Amino acid sequence: MKNYTIYLIIAFACLANRSISQVRQLHIGDTLPHVVLSNVLNYAGGKIDLADVRGKILMLDFWSTWCAPCIKSFPKSDSLQRKYADHLFILPVTGQDRRMISAFWSKNEYTQSVSLPTVVEDTLLSAYFPHVGVPFVVWIDTDGTVMGFTDSQYVDERNVTKAINGKAIDWPYVGNNEGFFDFSKPMLPQHYQHDSVLTTKVQYRSITPHLDGVKTRTMFDTLRGENSKQVLLVNYPIIGLYRQAIRGIGGKGIGPDNRIVIKVSDTGRLIYDKTKHYKASWLRKNTFCYESIWAGHTDNRIMMEAMLADLNTYFDLNGRVENQPTECFVLTRIRDLPFKEQQVDISRNSMPAHFTSADLVDVLNKGSSIPTIDESGLTEDINIPLESNGDFWQEIGLLNKRLEPFNLRVVKTIRNLDRLIITDR
Numbered sequence: 001m002k003n004y005t006i007y008l009i010i011a012f013a014c015l016a017n018r019s020i021s022q023v024r025q026l027h028i029g030d031t032l033p034h035v036v037l038s039n040v041l042n043y044a045g046g047k048i049d050l051a052d053v054r055g056k057i058l059m060l061d062f063w064s065t066w067c068a069p070c071i072k073s074f075p076k077s078d079s080l081q082r083k084y085a086d087h088l089f090i091l092p093v094t095g096q097d098r099r100m101i102s103a104f105w106s107k108n109e110y111t112q113s114v115s116l117p118t119v120v121e122d123t124l125l126s127a128y129f130p131h132v133g134v135p136f137v138v139w140i141d142t143d144g145t146v147m148g149f150t151d152s153q154y155v156d157e158r159n160v161t162k163a164i165n166g167k168a169i170d171w172p173y174v175g176n177n178e179g180f181f182d183f184s185k186p187m188l189p190q191h192y193q194h195d196s197v198l199t200t201k202v203q204y205r206s207i208t209p210h211l212d213g214v215k216t217r218t219m220f221d222t223l224r225g226e227n228s229k230q231v232l233l234v235n236y237p238i239i240g241l242y243r244q245a246i247r248g249i250g251g252k253g254i255g256p257d258n259r260i261v262i263k264v265s266d267t268g269r270l271i272y273d274k275t276k277h278y279k280a281s282w283l284r285k286n287t288f289c290y291e292s293i294w295a296g297h298t299d300n301r302i303m304m305e306a307m308l309a310d311l312n313t314y315f316d317l318n319g320r321v322e323n324q325p326t327e328c329f330v331l332t333r334i335r336d337l338p339f340k341e342q343q344v345d346i347s348r349n350s351m352p353a354h355f356t357s358a359d360l361v362d363v364l365n366k367g368s369s370i371p372t373i374d375e376s377g378l379t380e381d382i383n384i385p386l387e388s389n390g391d392f393w394q395e396i397g398l399l400n401k402r403l404e405p406f407n408l409r410v411v412k413t414i415r416n417l418d419r420l421i422i423t424d425r
Contacts, residue, residue, distance in 0.1 A: 023127040028171075032058075032144045035124065041102060043117035053089040057163045058140040059155065060125055061092045063118075065101070070135040071110045073152035078114040080160055087164045090155070092118040093125050132215060139163060147171075153278050172280035203228070205292040205306060207314045210235055210284050218244070220300075227296035231303055235287045238270050241311055242319040242420060248304025251321045252418045253373065256365035260420045264317065270422070312425065319422045326417040329372040329396075329410045331361055331403075356381060357408075364410075371417060372410065382406055 026032065035050045050058065061077065063070035074092070081090045094101060098120040105111045105118070119125065129138050135152035147163065148171035162169050217234040233244060239260065246254050253259060262270055269286050272279060290310070294303055312319055357378040364372045400409045 023124065025130055026128045026146055028146050028148060030146050032128070032140055032146065035128075037119050037122075037124070039098060039119060039121050041098070041105065041118050041120055042115065048091070048117070048119075054144055055142050056087055056089045057142065057160070058144075059088070059090045060129065060138040060140070061090060061152065061155070062126070062129070062131060062134050062136040062138075063092050063094050064134050065094075065096060065104050067134045069152055071108060073135065073155065074110055074114045074116060077152075077155055078116050080155065080157060081116060083157075084160060084164065088160060090116060092116055093122050094118060094120055095122045095126060096120060139169075151280055153280065170281070172278065172284060203293045203295065205310055206290070207310060208289045208291075210287045211289055212284070216287075222296060223293070229294045229296055229298055229300075229303065231290065231292045231294075231307060233290045235283070235289060237272075237283070237287050238311075238315055238317075239422070241288065241290055242308070242422060245304050245308040245311060246319070246321055246420050249301055249308065249321070251420065253371075254321070254418055254420045256362070256371065258365060258369050258371045259417065260422070263421075263423045265424055316425050317422055318425045319420065321418050322421050323416050323418050325414050326419065327370060327412065328415050328417060329364070329368070329370055329412055330375050330415065331357060331364070331372060331408060331410050332375045333377070334404065334407050334409050370412075373415060373417070376408060378408075382408075 032050065037048045037050070038046070040046050040048050059077075061070075061073075065071070077090045077092075081088060101118065101120045105114075129136070129149075131149075137150045137152060137155055139147040139150065141147050141163070148169060150159075150172055154169075154172070159169050211234055214234055216236065217232065219230060219232040221230055221232075222228065223230050233241060236244070239262075243254060243260075264270065268276070272282050272286075290307060292303060292307060292310075308319060311317070357374050357376045360382055361372050361374045396410065396412070403409050
């Protein structure tokens with residue numbers, strides 16, 4: 001009997017795996033088949049038959065514990081679910097382990113008071129709706145027809161009421177075209193599907209609009225099988241393109257936003273304003289692809305100088321490097337003594353991590369509009385707790401108290417720093 005039971009379990013497991021492999025990916029306009037989900041937390045009986053929610057707008061909200069935007073969106077979704085319970089069913093979905101999710105859900109500050117159910121250890125819904133990353137939300141209408149795909153930012157009252165009332169929603173494109181392109185070959189001929197061009201050697205420079213269904217990508221490489229160099233930046237915001245070009249021609253330390261000065265009449269195409277746009281819609285309109293193909297012997301600086309000129313021409317801007325006297329913070333040693341790592345307690349609100357001094361400066365730059373530079377000369381790791389909210393500069397004295405045990409401090413002074421300046425032409 002024991003052997004018989006084991007064989008049955010193995011047989012069912014094989015059938016389950018085969019059924020998943022035979023699932024057909026669903027697209028906008030397709031109808032969701034009959035699905036019963038048997039691994040659901042926070043739901044009576046632990047099982048949901050999605051046929052029971054026909055007549056309501058169904059949202060499948062794919063998430064993971066490492067996705068901060070996913071988790072932070074749950075209270076808003078919970079509020080919408082409560083308000084529109086007769087017309088809406090929001091169902092978070094994760095492939096992660098049931099035990100881990102149960103512990104996480106009960107302790108996390110965003111989920112512990114949320115009454116939404118969540119599917120765990122999912123494989124079926126992810127097979128119907130494969131996706132590159134999370135948050136990824138599938139909208140399904142009252143008849144079970146797939147309406148659209150979004151991120152969690154679109155899950156708001158305006159779009160929920162539109163969906164309930166059958167009104168049109170301006171859907172972003174959230175798909176996956178990664179398999180369409182061979183990134184080891186020139187992109188432009190593939191983008192326009194000129195197959196004859198792919199068989200010939202080409203050299204060109206191009207700027208093209210956002211590429212739907214493809215992740216941000218950076219490549220500086222020699223093309224496979226050709227004596228050619230490629231610069232490829234896919235789905236980059238304008239500032240990001242300039243930042244890459246400037247780095248390539250020797251702009252030192254130009255990475256943090258606080259090393260960039262923008263003086264243009266239309267900042268909306270350079271800087272995302274969350275009060276005016278959904279981020280996915282803004283990115284689709286204001287990110288671009290840059291590619292250049294060069295002879296293999298071309299100097300990299302020449303390639304990046306050409307890129308900078310191309311950006312200025314295409315966007316009608318004047319991006320450049322200027323070395324300016326700049327108010328800044330300097331990370332330095334208090335005394336000229338050998339560095340000694342301190343043993344410190346890491347609080348629950350701090351980031352427990354080992355930093356090099358350069359890493360620490362990168363973190364500090366994210367918390368301040370004033371640039372920070374490193375003159376400590378340290379190469380050892382620093383085991384220092386930093387507040388997870390990133391507000392390091394509210395009180396510089398407090399920061400220096402944190403740094404003092406490591407023989408470090410920050411001082412405010414003036415240094416000549418390279419800065420990326422972007423103005424209208």
